[in-house]
Amino acid sequence: MGPEILRRGHLLGGVMAGNPELGEQLRATRNEAALTQADMAKRTGYSVTHVTNMECGRRSIPDDVLLAYEEAHRERTDMRRRTVALGGAAMLIAPEAASRILTRGFDALLGSTPDNDDWNEHLYRLGEDYMTSGASVVQSTLAADLSVLQHAVDAPEMWAVVAKELVVFGKTTKGPADAIRWYRKAAVAAKRSGDRDTQIWVAGRAALALGYEGAATPTALTFARQAIELSNGAPSAGLLNALMGYTHALATSGHHREAREAWDETQRVYDAVSPTDEITDFNYPWWRFAVVGSLLHARLGDPKAEQWQGEIAAHRPANMVRFETHAELHKALMIAKGGDKEGGLTYGKTALEALPEDKRSQSLYLMLDEIRGV
Structure with a gap:
């Protein structure tokens, strides 16, 4: 069966x-x-x-x-x-996920302490899978993890793992409303961890996810401001996420001057954080930062978007195909904002249809909707 x-x-x-x-x-x-x-x-x-x-x-x-x-x-x-x-319920879910449920569940039942380093390593690998394979691939594993963690959290550091998994899980959902519910749960879990860096990262990542998608702008701004306030100006991956989300939320809400100022600060923090080239959802190498910059300037109607798209083309790893589609949709948005709405929409549809369906994400569909609404 x-x-x-x-x-x-x-x-x-x-x-x-x-x-x-x-x-x-x-x-x-x-x-x-x-x-x-x-x-x-x-x-x-x-x-x-x-x-x-x-x-x-x-x-x-x-x-x-x-x-x-x-x-x-x-x-x-x-x-x-x-x-x-x-026919064995474990066959209905990925064998790896079933094994994790049973192993972690019996660890909790028998009083064993979960290995925090093991969970963090696992979380990092999930970030890699999210980037290379997409949301649908990691969703079942995240669900299996969370079904165990909700019964096995017995230390503050484990709440930090839960918080990050909840954020990534929220990003795999089908709509902004569902995602926001998970982001809010993640914020509560992050607070229980007692770790300020986790709280900043969770709020910042939620702000970026919503800001980039141009969805729920007031909520994106709220998350971004929470992270910025908690960071107290100290550069970190969480603050970088928050600022990237903040600039996009400002741009989509019509505050273009403030968005440009915030982007200048974002670039300064990026230089201070100096992300590596590793491909994981928990890292922003230069080509991925260029994706964020490309969409921001497309939303602002700024020709600098083309420069950022050039950076994407020059540095994007060959296996990150869906991000080429991101850049193509940014071009489509520029065409529409330049006065040719139908041409921009046709360009965007063609770009999205060229990407295999299992590689498409919510962000791409929302971007196409944004082009329609120009």
């Missing part, structure tokens, strides 16, 4: 989102185990209504719910019937 479902379904954050077929399989499994929805509500921690909605395909089904159904079935049926009915 598992591989077949994965071929037909859409794996989203370690869950099958709105999948009636999977819900029906779970209902059949529960019935075979002679359990009620109320029984499963107690086992999973969800309400009976929520369990009903999951079985009817109206709600997404988290990894821990899949495992709860498998456990219940194992307790009430023999091995043969379990294999036929469910």
Whole structure:
């Protein structure tokens, strides 16, 4: 059952989102185990209504719910019937994610202290995967991580890991409203960590994600100001994120002079931070900084956008294909702002359609919407 479902379904954050077929399989499994929805509500921690909605395909089904159904079935049926009915819930999620759920979960149950260095190394690798493969690839792993971490956080430094994972997870969601909810949870987790650098990074990264997308500008400004105030002027990756988000939020809200002034400060902080060339979502090498500069100046209607696009072309790694599409959409925005809206929109659509669908991101679609609205 598992591989077949994965071929037909859409794996989203370690869950099958709105999948009636999977819900029906779970209902059949529960019935075979002679359990009620109320029984499963107690086992999973969800309400009976929520369990009903999951079985009817109206709600997404988290990894821990899949495992709860498998456990219940194992307790009430023999091995043969379990294999036929469910085929192993762990097969419905990535084997690596299932292994992490079980390993971390039993560590917490047995009182073992999670290895913070291991989690941070894992988080860094997720940042690499996010950049090279895209949001959909890391979403299931993040969901698996978070399903464990919510039960295993027992030290301030672990709250720092949770906060950063929540931010990255928010970036994999399908709309600004969903992303903001996760960013706000991340801010709470960052505060619980007691680490100011984490708080600055979380607020700054949220500001940049929203600011670059031109979405929820007031919220982007709020996050940016929080990070800037917390930093007290000390250069850091978090402050750099905040300033990049701040400049874009100012530009999209019509405060062009202030945006230019903020960009000057952003460049000074960039020079002070001196990011490396490593490709991870937690780093801004020169070519990626140029992507931010290109869109900013396109939004300002400033010809300097072309200079930044030249920097992208000169320094972008060959495997970072979707960022070439970013630059092409920036050109499309310049065309539209120059008076040829239809030409800009056609150029933008062509650029986006040339990128494989699994490489497209929310940012690119929002950028195309921005061109339409010029």
